[in-house]
Amino acid sequence: MAAAVTIGEASVPHLPRGVRLKFDKPRDQWVLLAPERMFVLDDIALEIVKCCDGKASVAAIADDLSARFEAPRDTVAKDVIILLQDFADKGVVAA
Amino acid sequence: MNAASPHIDPPLAMLAELTYRCPLRCPYCSNPLEMTAASGDMDTGQWLGVIEEAADMGVLQIHFSGGEPTVRQDLEDMVGRAEVLGIYTNLITSGVLIDQARLEGLADRGLQHIQLSFQGTEEAGADRIGGFRGGHRKKLETARLAGEIGLPLTINAVMHRQNMDDLESMIQMAVDFGAKRLEVAHVQYYGWGLRNRAALVPTREQLEHATEIVEAARERLKGILVFDYVVPDYYARYPKSCMGGWGRQFLNVTPSGRVMPCHAAETIPDMTFDSVGERPLLDIWEQSEAFTRFRGTGWMPEPCRSCDRREIDWGGCRCQALALTGNAAATDPVCEKSPEHERIAALAAAEAAAGTDEFEYRRFGQGG
Ligand code: SF4
Ligand code: SF4
Numbered sequence: 001m002a003a004a005v006t007i008g009e010a011s012v013p014h015l016p017r018g019v020r021l022k023f024d025k026p027r028d029q030w031v032l033l034a035p036e037r038m039f040v041l042d043d044i045a046l047e048i049v050k051c052c053d054g055k056a057s058v059a060a061i062a063d064d065l066s067a068r069f070e071a072p073r074d075t076v077a078k079d080v081i082i083l084l085q086d087f088a089d090k091g092v093v094a095a
Numbered sequence: 096m097n098a099a100s101p102h103i104d105p106p107l108a109m110l111a112e113l114t115y116r117c118p119l120r121c122p123y124c125s126n127p128l129e130m131t132a133a134s135g136d137m138d139t140g141q142w143l144g145v146i147e148e149a150a151d152m153g154v155l156q157i158h159f160s161g162g163e164p165t166v167r168q169d170l171e172d173m174v175g176r177a178e179v180l181g182i183y184t185n186l187i188t189s190g191v192l193i194d195q196a197r198l199e200g201l202a203d204r205g206l207q208h209i210q211l212s213f214q215g216t217e218e219a220g221a222d223r224i225g226g227f228r229g230g231h232r233k234k235l236e237t238a239r240l241a242g243e244i245g246l247p248l249t250i251n252a253v254m255h256r257q258n259m260d261d262l263e264s265m266i267q268m269a270v271d272f273g274a275k276r277l278e279v280a281h282v283q284y285y286g287w288g289l290r291n292r293a294a295l296v297p298t299r300e301q302l303e304h305a306t307e308i309v310e311a312a313r314e315r316l317k318g319i320l321v322f323d324y325v326v327p328d329y330y331a332r333y334p335k336s337c338m339g340g341w342g343r344q345f346l347n348v349t350p351s352g353r354v355m356p357c358h359a360a361e362t363i364p365d366m367t368f369d370s371v372g373e374r375p376l377l378d379i380w381e382q383s384e385a386f387t388r389f390r391g392t393g394w395m396p397e398p399c400r401s402c403d404r405r406e407i408d409w410g411g412c413r414c415q416a417l418a419l420t421g422n423a424a425a426t427d428p429v430c431e432k433s434p435e436h437e438r439i440a441a442l443a444a445a446e447a448a449a450g451t452d453e454f455e456y457r458r459f460g461q462g463g
Contacts, residue, residue: 004316016247017246018207018208018246018247022155022181025153026153035207035208035210035249035275035276036210038107088318091275
């Protein structure tokens with residue numbers, strides 16, 4: 001049986017098969033398309049999801065975002081983990 | 096935005112009912128009671144045209160459905176076209192006509208996800224409900240194949256009084272097949288479901304027990320299986336927001352090309368529907384009588400008109416209002432504010448207690 005994913009600094013997140021990031025032009029928003037569901041992404045969520053390439057670890061993503069947005073690293077790391085854990089529980093992020 | 100405003104965003108999703116043909120005969124099927132024969136089905140070219148129009152409008156997801164969509168050998172072409180146009184594709188299937196080559200072919204053309212329905216978990220009972228011997232076994236094989244191919248899978252468990260005891264094993268089955276999502280959908284009562292309501296409607300105790308099972312499993316299987324739980328709203332306090340509101344998020348194209356706000360809208364007797372090919376899809380969505388009649392809040396009677404939930408549930412389901420009160424423009428009578436509410440709850444309870452277990456099976460015309 002598959003085990004639930006726990007996201008931590010070492011996790012390497014990616015979008016699983018059946019989940020797609022797409023720009024929704026008519027409504028001018030970014031969305032994650034998933035089986036019979038969709039999630040509208042705000043700016044922060046979008047930046048995080050874009051980093052989920054199956055190569056970067058959560059730690060690397062936190063480093064990168066904290067540098068780019070000049071925000072304290074621990075806060076960024078915490079936010080990244082909360083968001084990705086929520087998406088993992090919903091089945092739209094794998095690690 | 097109010098009802099007078101002409102602006103409406105394009106639909107998020109389209110349900111493409113490719114054909115009403117289906118080897119199964121589920122007694123709660125959402126297809127119309129009077130079904131057109133296969134000769135009324137649009138051809139490949141017409142459907143590809145619809146998919147193009149949908150993409151131009153900004154539709155994000157297409158659900159290929161039926162009947163049984165895999166009856167059509169051109170399904171692959173439609174999936175392929177949608178994929179090229181950047182639309183997320185989902186196949187809603189009974190799974191009894193698919194073999195490995197077909198499923199792999201669909202995945203190769205870009206199919207993103209498959210939703211497979213089960214009538215139960217125990218072979219004899221499940222085959223009796225679906226009215227098709229050997230169906231259950233075939234479905235198990237299809238679920239296994241989806242896992243092997245790596246195609247994301249949702250199990251759709253349609254629940255009612257006669258299979259409620261299968262719920263725990265249904266959840267286990269979904270986990271065992273590696274499904275990421277389980278839809279536990281209590282039968283909705285229009286079309287065939289309404290016709291067979293007395294044989295299907297659960298008791299209040301059954302419903303409460305089912306809800307407890309789902310809530311416990313949802314907690315236990317967090318991160319493993321996502322639950323989508325649809326209750327039979329006869330026992331609810333408020334109706335569901337049917338289709339996210341009439342003509343707000345969703346459109347449905349029938350096998351012959353009629354465009355409807357939901358798959359049961361055809362039951363509304365005085366409503367006319369436009370067809371693709373005769374009028375641009377966008378225009379039908381924005382302007383047609385069928386889509387605008389119950390869009391927004393302007394059409395609402397009291398108690399909806401002054402209710403603070405009017406933009407949450409949009410007054411509930413029009414087809415249910417019609418089926419239960421004879422008036423499609425009435426407040427959905429499952430709402431506790433509806434004057435009809437008590438009568439409906441009492442009716443459900445009485446039928447659950449005294450109803451027959453005999454089904455009337457769906458069929459085509461007189462012959463099927
Ligand atoms: S509900 Fe049953 S009979 Fe109706 S289309 Fe689906 S599988 Fe076929
Ligand atoms: S009165 Fe109308 S809007 Fe209010 S909860 Fe009932 S159905 Fe919904």
